[in-house]
Amino acid sequence: MSRSQSSPLGLSGRVSRPDRPGAGRLATGQPTKLDRWLAGQLAQRFDASRVHFTLWDEPEAPANGGRPVTLRIGDRGALYQLITHPEMNFGDLYSSGRVAVDGDLRTVLDEAYRQARQNTRPARVLARLRARSPDLSDSRRNIHHHYDIGNEFYRLWLDREALQYTCAYYADASMTLEQAQLAKMHHVCRKLRLAPGEQVVEAGSGWGGFALFMARNYGVKVRSFNISREQIAWSREWAKARQLDGQVEFVEDDYRNLSGRYDAFVSVGMLEHVGHGNYRQLGALIKRTLRPDGRGLVHSIGRDQPEPLNPWIARRIFPGAYPPTLREMLEIFEPNGLSVLDVENLRLHYARTLEHWLERYEENVDAVRSMFDSDFVRAWRFYLSGSNRAFVHGSMQLFQVLFSHSGTNTIPRTRAHLYSSGG
């Protein structure tokens, strides 16, 4: 399967035709005094012992072997783009190779976080204004953009057990990716106290790994909603292959069309795509579908403070995505008579998950190259590295929120059952 000619991120070509006129690749002579002054302004914000800047007149491969990390700006246009809007432009410049990094990309990102900590208020104030909530047709387009770029691609670096494209749970710090994804699924099922014969509805099923896991390990019937056609097709095949197609139904539809009554509602990694403006409606739907003693869990990337998604990720990787604060998430529950029982922040688990993904990605980078162009290869390296750093630095959180109807008393008194080895 080769897709080299049609980068699904729309990166090919577009990176050399940027949106703002005059900011593209400029005819590049020797760096001028102005160029060097501008590069100096950039470099000044970084710790020189960690990141070293070079311009296009220096040789491509510096001799220092990546210590300090060298960031090479390949042309004058790239320099101007980095100066004017680094959050938006760095991703494209890195993807297209016009900015190259010799050494660990994460070191550059760490320095950027150090800088950003000094002044990010205005961005936060704007966050709510910018975040428009996707409607049904937006959602289909956005989800297609990200998830339909090829199941084979994701299989190269996700866990082999259940293709979980969400935060794993490292109950023990030494766990492998596979072990931690299994532990995550058990953790969620135990929080929900799933019992054999119960009916579960899942909003956002990914490749179906979690639905099949619940059916096989907890004896429940699952109905799973997803609007990604490629994922649904994959899930149905997988269910048949594992002879679980009698227990698990994959529905190619939006969660907003969800119907029926269930003992448990679960959504792992879908809320990021729902849009803040739709939370109250999502909660009303959960309220309707949950039986009186039902339990629910929403697992989502979040924030400590409202902030827009990094603009490059929002444009190239996850259009329409918004990671809410916990306070914003509560708009699902509070207006709808649902009671929050337990919230767990798994931020450091996502940092570790992304480390594992990035390792596998690099191990399989030749296979990625055979599928996509080099811009795509670099873009995904940047995206996985950047996300890892976002969780390490606390710019992103991971919230698991467990809830029930208000006043339901068939809830566990303590959380000790989650940590007993008996299961």
Added chain:
Amino acid sequence: MSRSQSSPLGLSGRVSRPDRPGAGRLATGQPTKLDRWLAGQLAQRFDASRVHFTLWDEPEAPANGGRPVTLRIGDRGALYQLITHPEMNFGDLYSSGRVAVDGDLRTVLDEAYRQARQNTRPARVLARLRARSPDLSDSRRNIHHHYDIGNEFYRLWLDREALQYTCAYYADASMTLEQAQLAKMHHVCRKLRLAPGEQVVEAGSGWGGFALFMARNYGVKVRSFNISREQIAWSREWAKARQLDGQVEFVEDDYRNLSGRYDAFVSVGMLEHVGHGNYRQLGALIKRTLRPDGRGLVHSIGRDQPEPLNPWIARRIFPGAYPPTLREMLEIFEPNGLSVLDVENLRLHYARTLEHWLERYEENVDAVRSMFDSDFVRAWRFYLSGSNRAFVHGSMQLFQVLFSHSGTNTIPRTRAHLYSSGG
């Protein structure tokens, strides 16, 4: 110690001079047709097999031995007050004996909750409008009202170990009140990961039991703030008696005047008195006082949806109190760069705690009678019973919120350490 002549709740006398003219004790002849029709309207809302209504023409002690529970309305004014504003007036009428209950008061309250579930929206909409946040002088008056009515009174029915006037933690359902209060204090200290030699600041110290517990069991230094003069005096004596006065300092001052830098911030049962409008300021203060790797925990009564405190409790028991929703609580953390790590809802633990308090209260009711008048005795029975039912029915929640500065990575990866028997 006898206070029979001066009820600290201001109940004596006032109950027969109600605020609205014409709604007091009316010259009571035989019930009229209108009286009986009104009583019928009231009774209709209750399950007749559980609660039976009688008027003042029937004998005081019904012969049925409390099955169904009998609610006796003692005069025409009481009937009118019950009809017009039961949430406000029932407490006073019950306290003054003008409405008497033969059987378990909680059965009457359960029926009232069943009714209320049908239509409570308007009350909720008004909740935010009504809740004015107390300023410093309000706070001193409000706290004096509740906590300075006599240490001896609270000693009659709180746990003997640490005089905890907050929700206990029943790690095991069979725990006694004393065991559960110890378990609560350990649970909070483990969440905070207190280490010997660390400095802890406590906002709202009660009688000092928790501060002394932390010092003795976790080897920390504690600075505790409280504006109740009687509680501070008690706490200081207690610290001396236990030879912990070198490790624990009790400061008679408002949390708003808190200064210094600490490894941990803890507040158990104070937020209810802070007032929603002051949360952001409280968070800013926490942010300032917490060292970079510091941890914090706020333990507070809460709600699933915004709602005013029961008006009778707000007037007679806890003036100025407001139990926030979790979403409202997050106004402490979100605007101030604090990261929520863990939220636990301990509602059923408070229901059990109140059962234990009520049992002890009844066991020691003669001692209460020797201190206060019979209106006071009934008022506290009503308050403890009503609070028990509020937690049972889910009208009230108990949230423990654990937090740190945003981006702090010296946080535990999982919560397993809370549940390991090693400690």
